[in-house]
Amino acid sequence: MTAILAGMPERAALLGGEPAVSAPTPPWPLVDAETLAAITKVITEETLCPVGAEGTQGDFERRFAEMHGRRYGLAVNGGTAALMLALHGAGVLPGDEVIASPFTWGASVSCILQNLAIPVFADIDPHTFTLDPDSIEARITPRTKAIVVVHIFGFPADMTRIMEVANRHGLAVIEDAAQAHGGKHAGRYLGSWGTVGAFSLQASKNLTGGEGGILICDDRAVYERAMSMGTHPQRLYAELELPEFREKIDSLAFNYRMHSMSAAMANSQLQYLEGWTLARGRNALRLYESVRDLPFLEIPPPLLETDRHAYYNIPFTYRPGVIPLSRDEFVQALKAERVDGNVYVRVPLYLRKRFQEHDYFGRGYPWAISETPLVYRKGDCPVAEAMAQVEFQVDGNYYEDAPELMAQIGAAMRKVGENAAALREWFDAKKG
Ligand SMILES: Cc1ncc(COP(=O)(O)O)c(C=O)c1O
Numbered sequence: 001m002t003a004i005l006a007g008m009p010e011r012a013a014l015l016g017g018e019p020a021v022s023a024p025t026p027p028w029p030l031v032d033a034e035t036l037a038a039i040t041k042v043i044t045e046e047t048l049c050p051v052g053a054e055g056t057q058g059d060f061e062r063r064f065a066e067m068h069g070r071r072y073g074l075a076v077n078g079g080t081a082a083l084m085l086a087l088h089g090a091g092v093l094p095g096d097e098v099i100a101s102p103f104t105w106g107a108s109v110s111c112i113l114q115n116l117a118i119p120v121f122a123d124i125d126p127h128t129f130t131l132d133p134d135s136i137e138a139r140i141t142p143r144t145k146a147i148v149v150v151h152i153f154g155f156p157a158d159m160t161r162i163m164e165v166a167n168r169h170g171l172a173v174i175e176d177a178a179q180a181h182g183g184k185h186a187g188r189y190l191g192s193w194g195t196v197g198a199f200s201l202q203a204s205k206n207l208t209g210g211e212g213g214i215l216i217c218d219d220r221a222v223y224e225r226a227m228s229m230g231t232h233p234q235r236l237y238a239e240l241e242l243p244e245f246r247e248k249i250d251s252l253a254f255n256y257r258m259h260s261m262s263a264a265m266a267n268s269q270l271q272y273l274e275g276w277t278l279a280r281g282r283n284a285l286r287l288y289e290s291v292r293d294l295p296f297l298e299i300p301p302p303l304l305e306t307d308r309h310a311y312y313n314i315p316f317t318y319r320p321g322v323i324p325l326s327r328d329e330f331v332q333a334l335k336a337e338r339v340d341g342n343v344y345v346r347v348p349l350y351l352r353k354r355f356q357e358h359d360y361f362g363r364g365y366p367w368a369i370s371e372t373p374l375v376y377r378k379g380d381c382p383v384a385e386a387m388a389q390v391e392f393q394v395d396g397n398y399y400e401d402a403p404e405l406m407a408q409i410g411a412a413m414r415k416v417g418e419n420a421a422a423l424r425e426w427f428d429a430k431k432g
Contacts (some may be wrong), residue, residue, distance in 0.1 A: 079200025290410030
């Protein structure tokens with residue numbers, strides 16, 4: 001502490017000083033001339049409602065699947081829809097148990113509930129915030145059908161070990177790669193390891209169409225089952241080959257079709273994804289290097305050479321007790337310095353009211369399907385509960401090299417640390 005307190009610190013913005021960050025954030029999403037031309041083309045030359053896999057949407061599905069070494073791609077209107085169809089496609093049935101992460105965006109788990117299946121939460125690794133393979137294995141029962149793995153913040157989960165556990169127990173694996181486009185594990189793209197990979201293309205995501213999503217898979221039956229539940233009969237007539245699905249073509253499915261303009265935008269930007277991902281990685285390392293000596297922050301350990309973080313966000317762990325500020329006060333002071341910092345998960349999913357009260361569809365469903373509905377308790381996933389108290393992240397939409405911005409964000413963290421005692425007084429005075 002003495003080192004960072006040496007000299008007169010600049011005044012924190014919350015105390016009336018100048019905010020540490022003045023460099024502009026790269027504009028996001030990028031809408032360049034090529035993207036505009038691609039959007040113009042679909043609205044003038046194609047159809048606004050592509051019910052089949054033809055045209056730009058079909059091109060996007062093929063290119064995205066090919067990039068991941070997968071045979072099939074199905075474009076949909078969001079990551080939530082991609083996940084819901086992914087589980088259905090993988091054969092998850094009402095009452096099945098599906099292992100999930102409690103440290104994620106709700107859609108990684110609502111896809112289980114929406115298939116009338118039961119989420120069973122496994123714990124996470126404290127460094128990568130992704131599912132711990134040993135904890136997954138400990139949660140498997142004869143009723144387990146699948147695992148939803150989330151590459152949260154763009155961190156690659158340990159897919160080698162997770163696939164080994166899943167294969168040993170005959171379980172489907174759904175990868176929620178909504179935050180992980182362009183990331184890799186063992187040299188292979190995230191989203192291309194499991195039975196199905198599901199991606200979001202919503203505006204903040206590493207590849208975007210404004211809104212939208214896509215799922216990828218290799219198994220024809222998985223693809224056809226997913227398609228049967230989410231798209232237009234016209235596409236089903238054109239594409240379905242397997243009799244079990246062809247015999248039931250109708251208009252009773254959900255409408256999860258992607259808008260053609262979203263497909264055009266995402267398709268035109270796919271060429272940039274590799275370069276953007278590498279720049280995000282360089283920026284995150286710049287930021288981490290600039291604050292490595294701050295004793296109140298913990299930085300994730302480096303990844304193996306063959307792994308690649310997609311840095312949807314740049315995550316940190318706050319070490320409480322080192323400076324006299326809570327994690328939330330530290331983040332509030334950072335925001336005043338114009339750092340786009342946030343806490344991602346405050347309460348692990350299973351401790352929230354819907355799970356505590358079994359209230360999703362009402363009347364206790366889907367849990368009421370089982371004779372002894374699963375009860376979620378504090379302590380179920382101790383690592384996730386602990387990480388929810390100390391995690392925070394900095395927005396990661398820095399897809400261009402931004403050394404000045406990264407240096408300023410690092411300086412903001414240092415400055416808040418240096419001002420901690422004065423900030424403590426400010427927060428205490430505010431509490432009154
Ligand atoms: C991890 C994760 N899964 C799923 C989703 C859902 O994607 P969408 O918003 O496109 O439905 C999101 C979106 O924020 C996400 O972050």
